[in-house]
Amino acid sequence: MDIPKVSFFDFLVRAPEIVKNPLPFHHDNFEKKGDTFWLHLGFGKRVIFSRNPELLQYTLQKNHKNFTKTDIQTKEVAKYIGKGLLTAEGALWKTQRKLIQPSFHKKHLARLLEIMQQTIRKEIAELPIGEKIDVTPPFGKLAFEVVAKALFSGAVNQEEIHRLQEVVEASQRMLVRELRQPYLGWWFKYGGLLEKHFRMVREARQLIRRLILERKKVVEPKGDLLDMLLAARYEDGAAMGEEQMIDEIMILFTAGHETTANALSFTCQLLAKHPEYQEKIYEEIRTLENRDLMEQLMQQQIIKNVLEESMRLYPPAYFIDRMNFEQDEFAGMHFEKGTSLLFSVMEIHRHKRYWGAPEDFRPERFEGAPNKHSGYYYPFGAGPRMCIGNNFAMFEMQMVITELIKHFKILPEEEAIEILPLITLKPKNAEVQFEKRS
Numbered sequence: 001m002d003i004p005k006v007s008f009f010d011f012l013v014r015a016p017e018i019v020k021n022p023l024p025f026h027h028d029n030f031e032k033k034g035d036t037f038w039l040h041l042g043f044g045k046r047v048i049f050s051r052n053p054e055l056l057q058y059t060l061q062k063n064h065k066n067f068t069k070t071d072i073q074t075k076e077v078a079k080y081i082g083k084g085l086l087t088a089e090g091a092l093w094k095t096q097r098k099l100i101q102p103s104f105h106k107k108h109l110a111r112l113l114e115i116m117q118q119t120i121r122k123e124i125a126e127l128p129i130g131e132k133i134d135v136t137p138p139f140g141k142l143a144f145e146v147v148a149k150a151l152f153s154g155a156v157n158q159e160e161i162h163r164l165q166e167v168v169e170a171s172q173r174m175l176v177r178e179l180r181q182p183y184l185g186w187w188f189k190y191g192g193l194l195e196k197h198f199r200m201v202r203e204a205r206q207l208i209r210r211l212i213l214e215r216k217k218v219v220e221p222k223g224d225l226l227d228m229l230l231a232a233r234y235e236d237g238a239a240m241g242e243e244q245m246i247d248e249i250m251i252l253f254t255a256g257h258e259t260t261a262n263a264l265s266f267t268c269q270l271l272a273k274h275p276e277y278q279e280k281i282y283e284e285i286r287t288l289e290n291r292d293l294m295e296q297l298m299q300q301q302i303i304k305n306v307l308e309e310s311m312r313l314y315p316p317a318y319f320i321d322r323m324n325f326e327q328d329e330f331a332g333m334h335f336e337k338g339t340s341l342l343f344s345v346m347e348i349h350r351h352k353r354y355w356g357a358p359e360d361f362r363p364e365r366f367e368g369a370p371n372k373h374s375g376y377y378y379p380f381g382a383g384p385r386m387c388i389g390n391n392f393a394m395f396e397m398q399m400v401i402t403e404l405i406k407h408f409k410i411l412p413e414e415e416a417i418e419i420l421p422l423i424t425l426k427p428k429n430a431e432v433q434f435e436k437r438s
């Protein structure tokens with residue numbers, strides 16, 4: 001079966017609009033050509049775009065061994081944050097995943113909940129009340145701090161957290177510039193901009209190294225993620241090496257803060273537009289308030305439904321990319337060796353074939369069996385490389401929404417929710433106002 005094509009000319013005609021926001025262009029082509037199409041990008045380069053959930057499952061789950069992440073993650077991202085879970089492939093990824101995965105199981109996360117909650121409460125107490133604010137920056141700070149405290153508990157101070165966040169965010173911004181303006185590569189290199197960023201990364205790595213070395217001298221366990229990572233052993237009984245541990249910590253910061261901050265920002269905007277859900281959540285919080293923290297989180301059905309619906313409409317990881325090692329075939333479609341495949345998670349999450357009223361905010365669609373939409377709902381990816389921090393992120397976001405709704409009403413400031421599709425899907429102006437509950 002021939003996969004429909006979108007020509008370089010069609011791409012060129014809409015190029016100015018695509019630079020700002022490529023999603024309407026993708027959507028129009030999906031509607032015209034079907035759920036999978038080739039996009040020709042010029043100079044012989046072409047990419048397959050797909051919103052076919054079965055092809056996604058085939059690629060990420062059923063035949064995942066024939067697919068690798070593209071150079072963007074394995075080389076470009078890795079050059080700043082190193083080779084670890086998010087950026088490694090093959091044997092290194094497999095051993096690292098096996099070693100780190102247990103630390104993210106619910107039973108281990110239970111030990112981190114209290115420190116996460118304290119951090120969230122402190123950050124929420126600093127939110128300005130009664131004025132219009134863009135919630136993305138404070139949620140970015142909150143999410144970064146939650147990962148930092150989960151990793152290092154009291155061993156890291158505010159100034160150090162702030163510096164680490166600056167470095168991680170600056171290197172992500174630099175990467176976006178490199179990807180968007182590849183023709184300026186020589187200038188980035190010889191003008192010293194790349195070296196400036198690598199210097200910052202070296203400084204951040206030095207800080208993390210010091211925290212690890214100090215911890216190795218402490219006898220009393222802290223029960224944080226760093227303790228768990230230090231105690232973890234490979235199959236041969238060896239512990240993780242220092243440089244590898246620094247890579248993994250840089251990766252947890254990178255993978256774990258912006259995605260969570262974006263999801264929280266979109267959720268706040270949606271709640272501001274749909275105050276009836278704020279009241280439903282408030283009731284739920286009051287009903288569960290005397291239970292133990294883990295039990296509250298397990299029982300918070302309405303909050304979970306709201307978060308899932310928010311990530312359906314606005315998945316922070318809105319694209320997943322892969323490339324095949326060997327030629328492959330799926331449902332009559334033939335893929336040459338080395339084909340780039342881009343899955344639009346956002347299009348799958350709004351596909352009319354799978355969702356009733358896909359553009360509407362209806363959290364109740366997630367009521368009932370927990371995985372009832374699992375065939376076409378992928379906010380955390382799928383298969384062996386699915387997000388390792390999914391439970392961490394859900395617990396964190398549930399605690400943030402709990403604290404917000406317990407104390408405030410969220411009022412809308414912007415009519416439309418606008419998006420900024422960069423490496424992750426960000427809100428453009430997540431402006432709301434918090435008003436104290438009487």
Ligand code: HEM
Pocket residue numbers: 069085086087097147251252255256257259260263315316317320321378379380381382384385386387388389390392393
């Ligand atoms: C709402 C928040 C989050 C979303 C939407 C999200 C989404 C994702 C997705 C879609 C992937 C798979 C990417 C792919 O297959 O190419 C992924 C991987 C990953 N995520 Fe998350 N994530 C979130 C929060 C977190 C948090 C809080 C952490 C850690 C503290 C984390 C750590 C990771 C890591 C390490 C990977 C790579 C896993 C591997 O390849 O083995 N994420 N995430």
